[in-house]
Amino acid sequence: MQDEQLIQMQSALPADHQKAVQEGLNAWDKEGKVQKIWARDASVWTGKDESKWLGWLDIVDEQLGDLATLEAFQNEVKARGFTDVLLLGMGGSSLGPEVLGEVFGHQTGFPTLHVLDSTDPQQVFTFQQKVDLGKTLFIVSSKSGGTLEPNILKAYFYNEAKKVVGDKVGSHFVTVTDPGSHMEDVAKQDGFWKIFYGKKDIGGRYSVLSNFGIIPAAAAGLPLRALLQSAHKMQKACAAETSLTQNLGLQLGAIWGTAVAQFKRDKFTIIASPAINSLGAWLEQLLAESTGKIGKGIVPIDEETLTTPDHYGNDRLFVYLRLNGNVDAAQDKALEALKAAGHPVVTLNLQDKNQIAQVFYQTEFATAVAGSFIGIDPFDQPDVEASKIETKKITTAYNEHGKLPDITPVVRDGNFEVYAGKVEVEKLQNASSLTDALKTLFSQVQTGDYVGVLAYIERDLATRDWIQKIRLAIRDKKKVATAAEFGPRFLHSTGQAYKGGPKTGVFLQITVDDVKDLPVPAEKYTFGIVKEAQARGDFDVLSERDRRVIRIHVKGDMKAGLETLSKTILSAL
Ligand SMILES: O=P(O)(O)OC[C@H]1O[C@H](O)[C@H](O)[C@@H](O)[C@@H]1O
Numbered sequence: 001m002q003d004e005q006l007i008q009m010q011s012a013l014p015a016d017h018q019k020a021v022q023e024g025l026n027a028w029d030k031e032g033k034v035q036k037i038w039a040r041d042a043s044v045w046t047g048k049d050e051s052k053w054l055g056w057l058d059i060v061d062e063q064l065g066d067l068a069t070l071e072a073f074q075n076e077v078k079a080r081g082f083t084d085v086l087l088l089g090m091g092g093s094s095l096g097p098e099v100l101g102e103v104f105g106h107q108t109g110f111p112t113l114h115v116l117d118s119t120d121p122q123q124v125f126t127f128q129q130k131v132d133l134g135k136t137l138f139i140v141s142s143k144s145g146g147t148l149e150p151n152i153l154k155a156y157f158y159n160e161a162k163k164v165v166g167d168k169v170g171s172h173f174v175t176v177t178d179p180g181s182h183m184e185d186v187a188k189q190d191g192f193w194k195i196f197y198g199k200k201d202i203g204g205r206y207s208v209l210s211n212f213g214i215i216p217a218a219a220a221g222l223p224l225r226a227l228l229q230s231a232h233k234m235q236k237a238c239a240a241e242t243s244l245t246q247n248l249g250l251q252l253g254a255i256w257g258t259a260v261a262q263f264k265r266d267k268f269t270i271i272a273s274p275a276i277n278s279l280g281a282w283l284e285q286l287l288a289e290s291t292g293k294i295g296k297g298i299v300p301i302d303e304e305t306l307t308t309p310d311h312y313g314n315d316r317l318f319v320y321l322r323l324n325g326n327v328d329a330a331q332d333k334a335l336e337a338l339k340a341a342g343h344p345v346v347t348l349n350l351q352d353k354n355q356i357a358q359v360f361y362q363t364e365f366a367t368a369v370a371g372s373f374i375g376i377d378p379f380d381q382p383d384v385e386a387s388k389i390e391t392k393k394i395t396t397a398y399n400e401h402g403k404l405p406d407i408t409p410v411v412r413d414g415n416f417e418v419y420a421g422k423v424e425v426e427k428l429q430n431a432s433s434l435t436d437a438l439k440t441l442f443s444q445v446q447t448g449d450y451v452g453v454l455a456y457i458e459r460d461l462a463t464r465d466w467i468q469k470i471r472l473a474i475r476d477k478k479k480v481a482t483a484a485e486f487g488p489r490f491l492h493s494t495g496q497a498y499k500g501g502p503k504t505g506v507f508l509q510i511t512v513d514d515v516k517d518l519p520v521p522a523e524k525y526t527f528g529i530v531k532e533a534q535a536r537g538d539f540d541v542l543s544e545r546d547r548r549v550i551r552i553h554v555k556g557d558m559k560a561g562l563e564t565l566s567k568t569i570l571s572a573l
Pocket residue numbers: 090091092093141142143144145146147150204205289381384491492493
């Protein structure tokens with residue numbers, strides 16, 4: 001019997017998959033691999049430096065030990081009467097806080113938590129409008145302290161807030177960063193209210209139960225004790241002493257790892273009850289950055305609305321995060337049909353919202369286990385760096401020459417320009433319209449591929465609907481998995497798997513003329529230039545890695561342009 005306060009996990013697997021999982025578990029038992037994980041033994045993975053990245057295993061113990069300090073901070077934030085908390089960060093520093101903020105919502109007596117993880121000038125401006133700058137607590141969150149986005153967002157908001165609150169502006173800022181980082185220096189120099197430290201042996205995507213998730217949760221008035229205690233139950237369930245059949249992290253990881261390594265079911269399709277939908281974006285980063293490398297790994301598919309089984313290939317595994325009391329009957333029904341059709345479905349049944357902390361821990365453990373099955377190092381992200389280097393080259397060129405390097409489209413069609421990646425140049429030779437280009441790209445989509453729509457535009461309800469319409473049309477027509485992502489946010493998440501993972505991706509990058517631009521203090525480049533450089537850097541690396549990619553740039557009026565583009569995509573399919 002499982003402890004009833006733990007998440008209940010159910011798996012429906014085809015018989016051969018179930019058998020392979022059992023064999024995998026037997027081997028783990030024989031080799032004592034769970035004990036090896038807890039002994040920080042890198043031989044569980046590739047034998048490189050994995051032992052240095054396992055601080056997340058018992059971070060919950062440490063946080064529970066620090067609860068008094070965390071709650072004291074929570075009370076101080078409350079007492080200062082802030083109306084908003086604006087968190088500035090990317091990837092592991094933003095996706096966890098976003099889940100916590102969205103799942104729990106506004107807490108009476110506490111500020112509302114907003115998470116900004118974009119360089120899109122319009123999006124930055126929207127967030128500026130959303131908050132009361134004079135009554136906002138800014139959390140600048142960056143483990144390395146060197147990431148471009150949190151640095152320029154900090155510079156921008158520090159300036160803007162200073163206009164309202166004057167010289168005491170530093171007292172409206174805190175940072176969460178690793179000891180010795182550049183951001184720590186910035187915080188000291190600019191008189192930040194507080195500096196909270198991360199742990200050097202925890203990577204960004206495993207950091208949500210460390211200060212990177214818990215400090216924003218404290219500021220927003222979330223129930224810290226309940227969350228940490230819930231996570232602790234899962235930590236115990238994954239402990240070295242727990243029997244393998246009770247180890248929920250191991251069980252899940254074995255199913256995941258086997259799906260990829262033995263059955264080529266690498267498109268992990270994440271379905272979540274409405275109130276915990278944001279968990280999907282967090283899980284995407286964990287899965288994609290941890291496993292998507294050296295041509296292997298998991299391609300997470302988030303927010304792809306469910307449909308009938310005939311739309312899915314045998315490259316899928318479904319992960320259902322189901323919250324009691326918030327169940328969407330249509331999701332239940334669609335997943336039952338998928339099970340009946342022989343697709344593997346794993347369900348994590350959450351009894352209450354606090355159990356999202358258990359999902360964090362269980363899926364971290366499971367990802368580490370799956371990484372071992374797949375045969376990769378689940379703690380590095382070699383290909384994220386590649387696009388950062390390209391972006392840096394472009395922003396440096398801008399600073400030197402006052403303009404971006406020239407690039408030439410292969411097709412110009414009204415307000416649209418089409419750029420081709422290396423493997424597309426020849427194929428698009430005879431294309432003379434946007435429709436031709438799209439048809440050429442879509443004609444290359446094969447069974448087992450996935451299509452990624454990568455849009456460097458403001459992420460809001462309208463654009464999320466817009467991208468959703470496009471990706472579902474692609475799925476329905478091509479019968480392949482689809483990803484709908486916003487840049488630069490995904491660069492710190494699924495971007496790793498798109499560049500370094502299985503070479504089955506077909507990418508449609510979309511950029512627009514910015515409606516407005518914002519300056520970056522002390523730099524020649526603007527937010528708009530940074531975003532353009534990020535899009536180009538991403539495109540260049542995808543192209544260089546022989547990924548099938550085209551970029552469509554929409555000139556002029558954005559709304560009208562995006563509307564025409566979606567219609568053209570739908571008709572080209
Ligand atoms: O927290 P930071 O050091 O600023 O890093 C933010 C993000 O940067 C990179 O893109 C990494 O690939 C991510 O894993 C990380 O979460």
